[in-house]
Amino acid sequence: MSTGERSGETAISVRDLRQAYGDFEAVRGISFEVAPGELFALLGTNGAGKTTTIETLEGFRRPTGGQVRVFGVDPYGQPAELRERVDAVLQHSGHFPELTVAETVDLARDLNSDPMELDEVLELVGLTDKAGVPVRQLSGGQKRRLDLGTALLSRPEVLFLDEPTTGMDPEARRATWEIIAATVRAGTAVLLTTHYLEEAERLADRLAIMHRGEVRAAGTLHEVVADRGDRIAFLLPDGVRSDDLPELPGSASEVELNGDRAWAVYTVRGADTELRAHRAVEALTDWSKARGIGLARLEMRPASLEDVFLGIADGAHDLVAD
Numbered sequence: 001m002s003t004g005e006r007s008g009e010t011a012i013s014v015r016d017l018r019q020a021y022g023d024f025e026a027v028r029g030i031s032f033e034v035a036p037g038e039l040f041a042l043l044g045t046n047g048a049g050k051t052t053t054i055e056t057l058e059g060f061r062r063p064t065g066g067q068v069r070v071f072g073v074d075p076y077g078q079p080a081e082l083r084e085r086v087d088a089v090l091q092h093s094g095h096f097p098e099l100t101v102a103e104t105v106d107l108a109r110d111l112n113s114d115p116m117e118l119d120e121v122l123e124l125v126g127l128t129d130k131a132g133v134p135v136r137q138l139s140g141g142q143k144r145r146l147d148l149g150t151a152l153l154s155r156p157e158v159l160f161l162d163e164p165t166t167g168m169d170p171e172a173r174r175a176t177w178e179i180i181a182a183t184v185r186a187g188t189a190v191l192l193t194t195h196y197l198e199e200a201e202r203l204a205d206r207l208a209i210m211h212r213g214e215v216r217a218a219g220t221l222h223e224v225v226a227d228r229g230d231r232i233a234f235l236l237p238d239g240v241r242s243d244d245l246p247e248l249p250g251s252a253s254e255v256e257l258n259g260d261r262a263w264a265v266y267t268v269r270g271a272d273t274e275l276r277a278h279r280a281v282e283a284l285t286d287w288s289k290a291r292g293i294g295l296a297r298l299e300m301r302p303a304s305l306e307d308v309f310l311g312i313a314d315g316a317h318d319l320v321a322d
């Protein structure tokens with residue numbers, strides 16, 4: 001159990017954070033907290049402000065507005081009282097390419113007062129057989145595992161993970177998820193950014209989706225997808241236009257193009273979503289029978305994290321200057 005868990009304090013606190021680069025405001029008033037033994041995932045479109053937020057929490061940047069705290073301490077400038085309690089896997093690691101894996105781990109161990117043993121670190125991240133290999137000869141995924149090993153060897157109470165599994169094959173990614181989950185179970189507060197939605201689904205206790213510097217959705221996975229509602233979809237029958245689709249109480253309809261197929265999509269939101277979605281399917285079936293048309297590929301399912309993300313990202317790739 002970590003010190004933080006014992007005292008019940010908040011590990012990471014972000015309140016109305018604003019961060020600007022010159023005239024451009026990259027982070028526009030975001031707030032969240034992470035407790036010891038909790039993993040919070042920060043998701044978002046490219047350029048949403050995730051790395052800027054993590055860099056601010058790591059003490060590389062002073063907020064232009066709002067406040068960030070790590071165990072109640074302002075992290076700007078990486079004060080000594082936080083150095084032994086906090087570690088990170090950044091997007092770009094700073095290892096020396098000519099040093100071997102073992103030398104790299106030992107170098108990181110030298111900077112800590114009570115680090116894990118070398119063998120323990122190598123085994124933890126599956127690099128035992130690469131101990132004598134220079135870092136420059138590692139694959140991208142192996143370098144990420146080395147990054148994780150050098151971050152974990154100090155047994156940090158707060159861990160920042162900025163896209164930690166990028167470049168890993170599916171097996172290495174799953175192994176890394178196990179390591180991260182075990183670290184959280186041991187009491188570490190983890191702030192994770194990732195573009196792999198499955199990673200957040202597997203690991204996150206709570207999450208936030210950012211877009212253009214703002215949090216657009218936040219909560220547990222269940223809360224975030226429940227907000228989006230249930231989805232009913234079927235292939236738009238030949239000869240049926242979007243205007244011909246029946247109106248169903250409590251649901252919104254639209255036509256989605258996927259490749260060369262057009263889909264009729266209904267979204268059912270609010271209280272008793274499951275029951276109302278079921279009634280909507282019955283009404284659609286009656287409507288299609290009355291017209292003698294089929295509802296090919298009819299599906300009804302709760303929204304996924306991907307649906308929520310894509311709903312937020314819609315238009316995110318327009319070349320619009322902020």
Ligand SMILES: Nc1ncnc2c1ncn2[C@@H]1O[C@H](COP(=O)(O)OP(=O)(O)OP(=O)(O)O)[C@@H](O)[C@H]1O
Nearest residue numbers: 021024026027044045046047048049050051052053
């Ligand atoms: N040093 C900098 N100077 C000026 N603008 C910057 C700087 N760093 C980031 N930005 C801009 O701030 C915005 C947020 O960038 P940031 O790297 O925080 O986003 P991100 O959510 O981590 O993106 P990605 O998912 O693509 O890694 C982007 O528009 C980016 O171009």
